[in-house]
Amino acid sequence: MSADSTSTTAPEGQAAADGASLPGGNAIVFDHVSMTFPDGTEGLSDVNLAIAPGEFVSIVGPSGCGKSTLLKVASGLVTHTGGKVWVDRDQLGYTFQDATLLPWRKVQDNVELLMELRDFPAEERRRIAAEKIELVGLTGFENHYPQRLSGGMKMRVSLARSLALNPAVFMFDEPFGALDEITRERLNDEVIDLFVREGFTGIFVTHSIPEAVYMSSKVVVMSRRPGRIQDIFEVPFAYPRAPEMRYQADFSELCGEISLSLRKAIEG
Amino acid sequence: MSDTQIPADTGKHRRANIESHEATPVAPPPSVTRRLVTNLVPPILAGILVILAYAWVRSGLPPHRQFLMPSGTGIWELAFGIPDFVLELLRRSVTTMAIAVTGLGLSISFGCVMGIVMFRFLFLEKAIFPYLVVLQSVPVLAIVPLIQSALGFGFMPKVLIVALFTFFAVPTTLLLGLKSVDRNILNLFKLQNASWWVTLRKACLPFAGPTLFAGFSISGSLAVIAAITSELFFLSGEGGLGQLLMNAKIDFKYEQMYAALIMASVLSIAVYLFFKWLGNRLFSHWHEASGKQQ
Ligand SMILES: Nc1ncnc2c1ncn2[C@@H]1O[C@H](COP(=O)(O)OP(=O)(O)O)[C@@H](O)[C@H]1O
Numbered sequence: 001m002s003a004d005s006t007s008t009t010a011p012e013g014q015a016a017a018d019g020a021s022l023p024g025g026n027a028i029v030f031d032h033v034s035m036t037f038p039d040g041t042e043g044l045s046d047v048n049l050a051i052a053p054g055e056f057v058s059i060v061g062p063s064g065c066g067k068s069t070l071l072k073v074a075s076g077l078v079t080h081t082g083g084k085v086w087v088d089r090d091q092l093g094y095t096f097q098d099a100t101l102l103p104w105r106k107v108q109d110n111v112e113l114l115m116e117l118r119d120f121p122a123e124e125r126r127r128i129a130a131e132k133i134e135l136v137g138l139t140g141f142e143n144h145y146p147q148r149l150s151g152g153m154k155m156r157v158s159l160a161r162s163l164a165l166n167p168a169v170f171m172f173d174e175p176f177g178a179l180d181e182i183t184r185e186r187l188n189d190e191v192i193d194l195f196v197r198e199g200f201t202g203i204f205v206t207h208s209i210p211e212a213v214y215m216s217s218k219v220v221v222m223s224r225r226p227g228r229i230q231d232i233f234e235v236p237f238a239y240p241r242a243p244e245m246r247y248q249a250d251f252s253e254l255c256g257e258i259s260l261s262l263r264k265a266i267e268g
Numbered sequence: 269m270s271d272t273q274i275p276a277d278t279g280k281h282r283r284a285n286i287e288s289h290e291a292t293p294v295a296p297p298p299s300v301t302r303r304l305v306t307n308l309v310p311p312i313l314a315g316i317l318v319i320l321a322y323a324w325v326r327s328g329l330p331p332h333r334q335f336l337m338p339s340g341t342g343i344w345e346l347a348f349g350i351p352d353f354v355l356e357l358l359r360r361s362v363t364t365m366a367i368a369v370t371g372l373g374l375s376i377s378f379g380c381v382m383g384i385v386m387f388r389f390l391f392l393e394k395a396i397f398p399y400l401v402v403l404q405s406v407p408v409l410a411i412v413p414l415i416q417s418a419l420g421f422g423f424m425p426k427v428l429i430v431a432l433f434t435f436f437a438v439p440t441t442l443l444l445g446l447k448s449v450d451r452n453i454l455n456l457f458k459l460q461n462a463s464w465w466v467t468l469r470k471a472c473l474p475f476a477g478p479t480l481f482a483g484f485s486i487s488g489s490l491a492v493i494a495a496i497t498s499e500l501f502f503l504s505g506e507g508g509l510g511q512l513l514m515n516a517k518i519d520f521k522y523e524q525m526y527a528a529l530i531m532a533s534v535l536s537i538a539v540y541l542f543f544k545w546l547g548n549r550l551f552s553h554w555h556e557a558s559g560k561q562q
C-alpha cells in the first residue's frame with residue numbers, strides 16, 4: 001500500500017512526502033484542506049479529517065456545503081487550493097448520485113468499462129464482471145440495456161462496476177437519494193454486506209441521518225459553506241448490522257444528537 | 269355572465285365514471301399491418317391533399333396556360349409511360365446521385381473531423397462557427413456560377429457545391445452531441461486517467477451518434493436538391509436530373525419537367541429515409557427517440 005500512496009499538495013503547498021505510508025496509518029487524510037473555485041466560491045475551508053482503513057464514514061451537512069467537493073478533492077476530480085490530501089487513488093471506487101451507466105452498453109459491458117480503461121485482458125474482465133454481477137444480485141441481466149432496468153438495478157450495476165477494480169477506498173456521493181425508501185434500505189444492507197466482505201474504506205455522502213448512522217462507523221457533520229468539519233460522531237454498533245437496529249432507542253438517540261448538530265450547522 | 273360562473277360545489281358536476289375495465293393477457297405487440305397503416309396512411313392522405321390542391325389551382329388556370337401544370341394523364345402519356353424516357357430518367361438519376369453521394373461523403377467526413385477538432389479545442393468553435401453560419405446563409409445559387417468560372421464544368425465542382433449545401437448540419441450536430449455527454453460520465457473516465465482520445469471514442473462519440481444521424485438525414489435530404497442545383501447551369505453533354513429539368517423547360521416539355529421533379533423528391537426522401545433507417549438500426553436499442561416510429 002505504501003508504494004502507491006498519493007499525497008497531493010496544493011500548488012503553493014509544501015513538498016510531498018516521499019512515498020512513506022500515510023500519516024498515522026490512515027487511508028485518507030485531509031490536512032487543512034481548502035478549495036476555492038475559480039469564480040471565487042469557497043467550497044471548503046480548513047478541513048481536517050483522518051479516516052482509518054476499514055472505516056465507513058458518512059458525511060452529512062447542509063446542501064451546498066461542500067460534501068461533493070470534498071469527495072472530488074479526495075478523488076482528484078478537482079484540485080484543492082490549500083492544504084494537503086493523502087489518499088491511495090490507485091484503487092478508487094466512486095458512485096455518483098445517478099448510476100451514470102453508458103446507455104449503449106449492456107450490463108455486462110458497463111461492468112467491464114473501468115477494467116477496459118485499465119487495460120485488463122478480455123478474459124479477466126469477463127470473469128471479474130460475472131463475479132461482481134453475481135455479487136450485486138444481477139445474474140441473468142448481463143445482456144440487458146440500462147434503459148430497461150429499474151433505478152435500484154441501475155445503481156447495483158454502478159456498484160458492480162466500481163467493485164470490479166477491487167477498490168481500497170470507495171466514495172459514494174448521495175448514491176441512493178433518488179430511490180424509493182424500500183429499495184434504498186435494501187441497497188443500504190447490500191452496501192454494508194459489500195463493505196464487510198470486501199473490506200474497503202468507505203466515504204458516504206448522504207442527506208439522510210438515519211441512513212448515515214445505519215451505514216457508518218463514524219458520522220461527520222459539516223458546517224454550511226464554506227464547508228468545514230463541525231462534529232464527528234462515533235457509531236458504537238457492530239457490523240454486520242440488522243435492519244431492526246433502526247428501531248432501537250440508542251439508534252434514535254444518536255440520530256437525534258446528529259440532527260441537533262446539523263441544525264446548528266444550518267443555522268451557522 | 270351568469271352562466272359562466274363556476275358552481276361552488278364542483279363535486280356534484282363530476283361524471284360518474286365507474287365501469288369495469290377488461291384486461292389483456294399480454295400487451296399485444298403492434299402488428300405489421302398496423303405499423304404499415306400508421307406509417308403509410310398519414311403521408312398518403314397528405315399526398316392526396318396536395319394532389320387535390322394542385323388540381324384545384326390547375327382548374328383555375330385559363331385553358332391556354334394549363335400546359336404549365338400538366339395533368340396526371342399528361343405526365344403518364346408524355347413521361348412515365350414512355351420506356352425510353354423512363355430509362356433516361358433513371359440514367360440521369362444515377363448521375364445526380366453520384367454527385368449527391370460524393371458531395372455528401374465529403375461533407376460528412378470533413379464535417380466530422382471539424383466537429384471533433386472543435387470539440388477538442390473549444391476556442392476553435394468560436395473561431396469557426398461564425399463562418400459556418402455565413403456559409404449556410406450565402407445563397408448557394410448565387411455562388412454556383414462563381415464556382416463554375418473558377419473550377420470549370422466537371423464532376424468535382426458540382427460535388428463541391430453539394431458539399432457546401434450539406435456541410436453545416438454535420439459539424440454542428442456532432443459538436444452538440446459531443447458536448448451533451450453527462451458530466452459524471454466524463455468524471456468516471458477522468459478517475460481512471462483515461463486519455464482524451466479514449467474518452468472521445470468510448471463516451472462522447474457513441475453518445476453523439478443519434479444527434480449526428482439527425483444531422484446526416486438533414487444533410488442527406490439536402491444533397492439531392494444541391495446536386496440538381498449544381499447542374500442547372502450545364503446544358504450540354506450528358507447530365508443529371510437538373511439538366512433534364514432545364515432542357516425540358518426550354519423545350520416546353522412540362523410533363524418531363526414534372527417527372528424529373530417527382531423523381532428528385534423520391535430520391536431526396538430515399539436518402540433521408542436511409543439515414544433514418546440506419547440511425548434506428550444503430551441506436552434504437554438504447555436511444556429511446558430513435559426507436560419511435562415516425
Ligand atoms: N465548479 C464550481 N465552480 C464554482 N462553484 C462551485 C463549483 N462546484 C461547486 N461549487 C459551489 O461549491 C459549493 C459546494 O458544492 P457541493 O460540494 O456540490 O455541495 P454539496 O454539499 O451539496 O455536495 C456550492 O455552493 C456550489 O455552488
Ligand SMILES: [Mg+2]
Binds near residue numbers: 067068069173174
Ligand atoms: Mg452534492
